[in-house]
Amino acid sequence: LKGTEKEIYDEYLFNQTEFRRVPEPVQKVMRATKQYVASFTFSNFGGLQTVGEEPLSEENLDILGRFGKVFEQTYTRFNDLQKAEAQAREAKIEAALERIRSSGMAMHSSEGILEVTHVLREQIALLGEKELESILVHIYHEDTDQFEAWYSYRHPEYSDGQIVKGKQTLNWSKTARARKDKEKYYEKETDYTIVADHKMLKEWYEYLFKLVPEVVELNDKGEILVPGVLYYNYSKISGGALLLITNNEASDHSKHLLMRAARVFNLAYSRFLDLQKAEAQAREARIEAALERVRSKAMAMQKSEDLANAVAIVFEELDKLNLGMLRCGIGIINKGNQSVNVWASAKSDKNMP
Numbered sequence: 415l416k417g418t419e420k421e422i423y424d425e426y427l428f429n430q431t432e433f434r435r436v437p438e439p440v441q442k443v444m445r446a447t448k449q450y451v452a453s454f455t456f457s458n459f460g461g462l463q464t465v466g467e468e469p470l471s472e473e474n475l476d477i478l479g480r481f482g483k484v485f486e487q488t489y490t491r492f493n494d495l496q497k498a499e500a501q502a503r504e505a506k507i508e509a510a511l512e513r514i515r516s517s518g519m520a521m522h523s524s525e526g527i528l529e530v531t532h533v534l535r536e537q538i539a540l541l542g543e544k545e546l547e548s549i550l551v552h553i554y555h556e557d558t559d560q561f562e563a564w565y566s567y568r569h570p571e572y573s574d575g576q577i578v579k580g581k582q583t584l585n586w587s588k589t590a591r592a593r594k595d596k597e598k599y600y601e602k603e604t605d606y607t608i609v610a611d612h613k614m615l616k617e618w619y620e621y622l623f624k625l626v627p628e629v630v631e632l633n634d635k636g637e638i639l640v641p642g643v644l645y646y647n648y649s650k651i652s653g654g655a656l657l658l659i660t661n662n663e664a665s666d667h668s669k670h671l672l673m674r675a676a677r678v679f680n681l682a683y684s685r686f687l688d689l690q691k692a693e694a695q696a697r698e699a700r701i702e703a704a705l706e707r708v709r710s711k712a713m714a715m716q717k718s719e720d721l722a723n724a725v726a727i728v729f730e731e732l733d734k735l736n737l738g739m740l741r742c743g744i745g746i747i748n749k750g751n752q753s754v755n756v757w758a759s760a761k762s763d764k765n766m767p
Contacts, residue, residue: 415452448467451469453474455479455481457483458486460489462481514530515681517530517533518678518686521686522689523693524689524690526689527683531551538671549658550564550565551679551683552654554653559585562654584621599655607647609643609646616638616640619638647659653683656676656679700735701735704734705731708724712724725744725757729742733761741759741761743757744757
């Protein structure tokens with residue numbers, strides 16, 4: 415290569431390839447060279463190449479060929495190691511996903527879903543995927559303007575490595591970032607990314623700080639630290655999405671792992687919905703049984719004074735349903751003399767009805 419052809423090649427080399435990282439002095443020397451003479455020896459994988467200002471002699475080409483054959487063996491070894499590492503890596507990923515799956519299947523109540531979220535974050539972290547450590551679960555309620563965020567992450571202010579986990583109900587309409595979230599969720603894509611700039615993030619972080627201040631980092635002056643840009647990467651599940659937040663554009667590998675984690679977490683979420691439904695049915699059955707006991711007590715009254723005992727039964731049954739009561743009463747209003755007759759039942763100091 416020489417003349418205009420070399421100049422075009424130099425522009426491509428130092429602007430559009432990894433050679434742009436070559437130190438400026440070295441680039442300057444290479445650009446000043448009158449011509450490039452490339453010599454190759456080819457193998458099954460590619461080739462070994464040298465570049466100089468003059469062609470190699472036949473003897474030196476022969477030497478290059480001999481080195482190429484040795485390097486072919488090296489590259490074969492490299493491929494074997496790479497394949498073995500990929501297999502080991504895949505085994506670790508499958509083991510992590512299986513722990514997430516098992517955690518979901520082991521849930522005995524719907525409240526266990528937060529622990530599954532924690533296991534999800536923990537297993538991803540154990541894979542060494544630092545990029546994936548800020549994982550959240552979003553659950554969307556289509557009939558309302560609200561969605562839930564389930565989170566589990568290591569707070570930067572806690573030196574003991576404490577994990578913050580919990581859930582928060584948020585509104586789609588309150589911030590531009592959340593509105594964008596809703597817009598993307600109802601599109602056809604199952605995996606997508608939202609790029610939030612500083613302005614969008616400032617509004618979002620101020621909104622979060624009012625609701626869940628523990629998830630927002632502050633500087634020494636107590637001011638909210640707002641990044642210049644964040645990447646919100648989503649992979650849909652039934653009724654929501656798994657969310658990965660990164661400072662830079664997530665790698666294809668991380669996005670693929672997020673997608674696989676979402677598919678596994680989806681099983682846990684399905685079990686969560688089943689448990690929630692079963693718990694609602696069980697609670698309804700308890701309510702009906704309690705109402706029947708109150709109804710039976712009322713029908714068994716023989717005289718008006720028995721109303722006090724009926725009120726006590728109402729209190730006992732409501733207390734069993736964990737309504738958080740201190741006392742319960744029935745008031746009979748007498749409009750004529752502006753008075754109320756009250757029959758009441760309350761807990762004693764010993765917390766006994």
